[in-house]
Amino acid sequence: MSATEFQLKVRNGVAFVRAWLPSAAPRACVQIVHGMSEHGGRYARFATALTRAGYAVFAHDLPGHGRTARAPDELGHFADEHGWRLALQSIRAVQVDMRERYPGVPLMLFGHSMGALLSQDYIVHHGRDIQACVLSSTTGNMGAMRAIGAVLMNAEIAWGGPRHRSALAERLSFGKFNRRFKPTRTAFDWLSRDAAEVDAYVNDPRCGFRASSGLWSDLLAYGARLREPARLARIPKNLPVLIIAGTEDAATQGTRGPSILERAYAQAGLKDVTLKIYDGGRHELLNDTCREQVTTDITDWLIAHSTARRT
Template identity: 40%
Template sequence: MTTRSEELRQLEAADGVRLVYRRWLPEGAVRGTVQVVHGASEHSGRYARLAGALTARGIAVAALDLRGHGRTAEATGPGRFGPGGGAALTADVRALQEVAAAEHPGVPRVLLGHSMGSVVALAAAEESGGDLAGLVLTGPIGVAPHLAESVAVLEASVAAGAGDASLDALGAFNQPFEPARTPFDWLSRDPAEVDAYLADPYCGDRMPLTTAYAAGVFGLSVRAASEEGVAALPAGLPVLLLAGRRDPVGGVDAAQVTALAGLLTARGLPVELHVYEDARHEVLNETNRDEVTADLLTWLDARLGG
């Protein structure tokens, strides 16, 4: 099955913000949908290769440029939430889910979140995931209660009037790989992928988070990846976790991701965890990305059926 060309579309959020999203459709019948929620300081356009693999299997794909990111930043400002604040992130995800449901009624729907997007996707599933057929988290932050201290510091800065100040929220992740070729070697072992990220006008230092944005997302992470948070997930929701063992976002040896898998399992959910040796943060852009994509497709096939 082939893929139709990528489409850029707009969706008006509840607070009036114009959300830009991409849509990829298969040629032929749609047997399921996947909504992708991207990470910090990147955008939906970076998931075109993944979308090609999914549409080739009859799966329609949609992905927002989150508030403060990509083309949506034209409405909110770079690294900013806009009028709806941090709570609007999960509401936006739900709004796009409703678009997918209207366009492709009666087919299973899966939510896939990467990195910061894993936080948003998990929280969105906790709020309103009753109609999801599955949840996929790649490069997840996992269980990170230590972020609560960062939230307190960031919220104090916001209260002091520095909420719109740009923040280097990603810089420390490269430390385990120093001396490094670039400041973003932590993303992938593939230098071509790192260079593409560096050259992208909507990525990295060109699209930093503000202090208020980081405070909101880190706070959401602490709440969502907790025993109380996962208790709100729909009963029986299948969850797939895909992480690199050398991903600094998920803790040493993916310890935070393993802890999240434990929380989800204790909640009674069917959980599948893949930790890839030597892989870094962006497992879908890693040197073993074909292996990772194959694992994802196998899992999706089992949830979407024929």
């Protein structure tokens, strides 16, 4: 296998992309969409495992994240306008590049957290172009705080502009999530039971940064629309979806949010939806103490759906 990095032209500039490629022709291509306040490089261990199983894996840094951000002050901000749409377009650009590199090879999508919300939206528009989708640590219900948060973020934008870094949103989300695990060692104990993994996140200068009011506004606005019946109806009924969740994920209310999403997809007529629960798992299952089992389960599921015909 080999690992490479490159820049890809996208609508609002360039996206930084990492790729892990098998020596032989891949059985499929897997595209990873990372979460908020992190970057695609954090998925190297997972990507290496998939590559050893015969997959070509691509992970790009979303707008305002990782090495796609052109300067430190761009971290945590999609765009002044249409940020969510630009993030979706960056996912599309990487997928088109994958298709050009490996014509005829099945394409599969993996999204984590905010990346899973983007992936939920992506399969509404482009679900026919992928073979299967894995959604990690996501939700089908953003709760009553979504509407309140949207009002607060719009007020912050009116006051400080869309690039204003929102301490309020951080306190109402990440701060609230961490309180579940008192006494806490760091501000990010909610991510994983593995202290070394939490420390790696804390010490990574491209992780843990404060997101902008504009990004939060985008996420809350578009996240609220993902369960609209008209949108769910556009997802191909034969698209296999795997949802993975930890019982102690404070960001998804444990299994409540993922279970709501599973039911919504089933009610929309999707024929192959699987919810896999990990007891004690926190938000970053691929970096938690259960990561080996999680990686094995995802790999086995991808293999089972790499060649299966969608009917």
